[in-house]
Amino acid sequence: MEQHPITKAIRIRTDQTNEMEHSSPLFLTSSFCYDDAEEMRATFADENDNNIYSRFSNPTVQEFTDRMVALEGAEAGFATSSGMSAVFASFMGLLKSGDHLLSCNAVFGSTHTVISKYLPKYGIAYSYINADASADEWAAAVKPNTKMIYIETPTNPGLDIIDLDLVSAVAKKNNIIFNVDNCFATPLGQRPILFGADLVVHSATKWIDGQGRVLGGIVVGKKELVKEIHAFCRSTGPSMSPFNAWVLSRSLETLDVRMERHAKNALYISNALENHAKISSLKYPFLPSHPQHNIALKQMQNGGGIVCFELKGGLQAGRDFLNNLKMLTLTANLGDTRSIASHPASTTHAKLTDEERLTVNITPGLIRISVGLEHQDDILNDIVQALENC
DSSP states (O other): OOOOHHHHHHHOOOOOOTTOOSSOOOOOOSBOOOSSHHHHHHHHTTSSOOOOBTTTOOHHHHHHHHHHHHHHTOSEEEEESSHHHHHHHHHHTTOOTTOEEEEESOOOHHHHHIIIIIGGGGTOEEEEEOTTOOHHHHHHHOOTTEEEEEEESSOTTTOOOOOHHHHHHHHHHTTOEEEEEOTTTOTTTOOGGGGTOSEEEEETTTTTTOSSOOOOEEEEEOHHHHHHHHHHHHHHOOBOOHHHHHHHHHHHTTHHHHHHHHHHHHHHHHHHHTTOTTEEEEEOTTSTTSTTHHHHHHHOSSOOSEEEEEETTHHHHHHHHHHHOSSSEEOSOOSOSSOEEEOGGGTTTTTSOHHHHHHTTOOTTEEEEEOOSSOHHHHHHHHHHHHHTO
16 A cells, blocks of 8 residues: 655654664764675676765764655755755756756755856856746747756745646646755645646755754655755765764654644744734745745745745844844854744845845845744744834
């Protein structure tokens, strides 16, 4: 009987050892041994699936990968040392000099740096398109040498929702790889492959870990594409630590229940703050006021754990708000059990110009809240008192 992906994420595991352990063992080793020279030769010739070196493969890392593949409904995957190494590998494993990358303009700050500063050094051109572009605008942005479309949905930090069906149709018509960053939604909130994505990337550092402990990334998708990404990573070395994989694999066992609570808290906070006197606008995908609310309902199972709002007082109000918080944490992360507040204009997206930030709706007073697992009233009370004092 076919199991639900949530069950697979809990029950998929490495083979039990002679110790008959219930929790999966941790294979904290750099290399693996062979019984004889012939077995070693056959392994290096790719005639079997034996492990060679943990930069290439590792049983603990493979368990985490297999669980993520099951959750996303993918054919294969490869885990990396961080979310950004997963994003970079998804580009460099499949693009070459002379190719063109088409991306939504609202992307994470480091992703923007990779696309705009480093890809051109390898002869890979790029262009941006608005997150709310129409099907005709997406089609018009495709060039003869476009090899990949890359999007975030929801976007970081502005929570724009991009229609996966719409972009997928453009990619399929033009035989273009469709690559989706699913970090904000997680596989429990959205499964882009069901809507035509060829690749899905994650920063496992965020909701997947869920407790701010370890770094990790992963790319899942079509087997033939993941094979090329694996080959790139095998030689260049952005491999996931077995220890981090063990932690992340354990985290997947509670992802479903955690994201249910995160989303419930986030919706509660959004409803309570939407008409606050100090806030000029607030965005959360499952609020009817969100510009792409209908798209979110179509392709997302919940609204996720991120809420963003614009303070009427601008840049100084944003700083004052952060300084007045008593419980919420100020840190360079999201997706933690503990609620986190950040000011993107002065942190994650500070390297963008003022014009670039405004183009992707990162205004001076924008605040991003990663809603944690604390009691919803405690989260709300801290935000409200900080608003009243800024």
